[in-house]
Amino acid sequence: KNEVxxxxxxxxxxxxxxxxxxxxxxxxxxALHWLQQHPGGGIVxxxxxxxxxxxxxRLIATINIQEKHSSLHITASHPRDSAVYICAVNGSGNxxxxxxxxxxxxxxxx
Amino acid sequence: xxxxxxxxxxxxTVTGKKLTVTCSQNMNHEYMSWYRQDPGLGLRQIYxxxxxEVTDKGDVxxxxxxxxxxxxxxxxxxxxxxxxxTSLYFxxxxxxxxxxxxxxxxxxxxxxx
Numbered sequence: 001k002n003e004v005x006x007x008x009x010x011x012x013x014x015x016x017x018x019x020x021x022x023x024x025x026x027x028x029x030x031a032l033h034w035l036q037q038h039p040g041g042g043i044v045x046x047x048x049x050x051x052x053x054x055x056x057x058r059l060i061a062t063i064n065i066q067e068k069h070s071s072l073h074i075t076a077s078h079p080r081d082s083a084v085y086i087c088a089v090n091g092s093g094n095x096x097x098x099x100x101x102x103x104x105x106x107x108x109x110x
Numbered sequence: 111x112x113x114x115x116x117x118x119x120x121x122x123t124v125t126g127k128k129l130t131v132t133c134s135q136n137m138n139h140e141y142m143s144w145y146r147q148d149p150g151l152g153l154r155q156i157y158x159x160x161x162x163e164v165t166d167k168g169d170v171x172x173x174x175x176x177x178x179x180x181x182x183x184x185x186x187x188x189x190x191x192x193x194x195x196t197s198l199y200f201x202x203x204x205x206x207x208x209x210x211x212x213x214x215x216x217x218x219x220x221x222x223x
Binding site: 031033035041042043044045048086088096097098099100101102103 | 141143145151152153154155158159160166168169198200202210211212213214216217
C-alpha cells in the first residue's frame with residue numbers, strides 16, 4: 001500500500017461543477033503539498049498545509065491531521081483547470097524527504 | 111525573475127555515456143531536490159540537499175550522483191546511463207527543508223537508448 005493515496009485517479013467534470021480530490025496518508029507528516037501539473041508538463045505548487053484550511057481564488061485545500069486526510073476543492077470549475085493534481089507529504093521530523101501520491105487527472109469539459 | 115532552470119530540456123543519449131543535467135535557482139534557497147516522473151509510478155525523489163555540501167538519498171538514488179558545491183546549483187549526474195533511466199526529471203528548490211513551498215524547474219526529458 002502506498003504511503004500517500006489519492007482518489008479518484010481520473011475525474012471528468014462539466015464546466016461549473018464543484019470538484020473534490022482526496023488525499024490520504026499513512027505516515028506522520030510535518031506538511032502536505034498540493035501541486036498542479038499542466039499538460040505541458042510544468043509543475044506548480046498550489047498549497048502547503050500543516051493544519052486547517054487555505055483558500056486561493058477558486059481553490060480550497062483542507063487538512064485533517066487526526067484523520068490523516070486532505071482535500072482539494074475547486075469551485076466553479078473551468079476547462080483551464082484541466083491538469084494533474086498531485087498530493088505530496090513531508091515526513092515528520094522536518095526531513096528533506098517528500099513522498100508523492102499518484103496524482104489525479106482532471107478533465108473539465110466546456 | 112525568481113526561477114529554477116534546468117538544462118538541457120531534452121536529451122537523447124546512448125547507454126553508458128556519462129551525462130549531467132544542470133539545475134540552478136536564483137532565490138538563495140537552501141533546499142534543492144531532484145525527482146523523476148514515470149507513467150504509472152508518479153513522482154519519486156532521487157536525491158535532495160539541505161544546504162551546501164549536504165546531500166542525502168531519496169527513494170530512488172541508484173544510478174545517480176549529485177553534488178552541491180554552491181548554493182544555487184545542484185547538478186544530477188548519470189555516470190553510466192541505462193534505458194531504465196529514461197524519464198522526465200524535475201529539479202525543485204525551497205527556502206529550507208521541510209514545510210516550505212517547493213519551486214519546480216521546467217523538467218528535462220531524458221531518453222537513453
